[in-house]
Amino acid sequence: MPPAPRKTPVSRKPTFRQAYESDASGRPRKKTVARKPARKKKKGLSTEWKFMIVILLLVLFSPFYYAYVIKGFSSTWRWIRDIGEDPNYRTYSSFDIRIPKGYNIHGIDVSYYQGKIDWKKVKDMKEDDVKVDFAFIKATEGLFMVDPYFQRNWREAPKAGVICGAYHFFRAHKPGLWQAKFFLQTVNFEAGDLPPVVDVEELNGVSASEMRKQLNDFVKHIERKTKVKPIIYTGLSFYKDYLKGNFENYPLWIAHYHQPKLKVGADTKWHFWQHSDKAKISGINHVVDFNAFNGDSLAFDRLLIK
Structure with a gap:
């Protein structure tokens, strides 16, 4: 049997897709892939x-x-806030008083009138550069009265770092010598304390000369026993009327309230100025007298008991 004839392959027309994807010779075209632009x-x-x-x-x-x-x-x-105020005598809101400028050392004086005091709060209080550096504490009065808060204040204030002094309220109609002895029996002064203070504000029915005699007996006895000149405290009017020209060798502490300057002559040698009686102090539930020291820290240190 003769071999069957081979079938001639039938040429088929390329499809549309083949024609599109082939070149003129019929070979498939290389696909070109669109590249994405490189990101910067x-x-x-x-x-x-x-x-x-x-x-x-x-x-x-x-x-x-x-x-x-x-x-x-x-x-x-x-x-x-200070617009319109005297720049040398402006209000300190914490203390609720006006305080004269030009003084770097400030302090208070207290008695039973202020009640129980938190001395740590007193010491920690500060506005700008003003703070309580020292305190004068009432100890005695006349011949028999001891301030009920003296011992507590005298003990607790130094613990808080407040430099202290003690004062006696003088009664001119009582013997000055015996008042001085009573004062020293109550207060034990030590190195680092402020000098003893005698507070004289009244004539108590005696003449000015008799008052000065008894006051002289007081300060002389204190000076002999402590080897320190006591400070004399008084009001400005009382000083001008009865003390000016006397006791010039003793440190002077003058009360003159709510003024930008202490109105005394240039010849008056004063050490302390009580310029307000209405200060509000942290740790004290009553208004307090506020004072300034007339001098720098070296002068203040020289004044202390050695």
């Missing part, structure tokens, strides 16, 4: 900028920064 790499922050940002954050979150801002705000508010 974003540049990061430079090291210098990063460093600056870190520094800025540290400053903003620093308590010192906010302290500076608050201080600046407080200073501005203080300036606004």
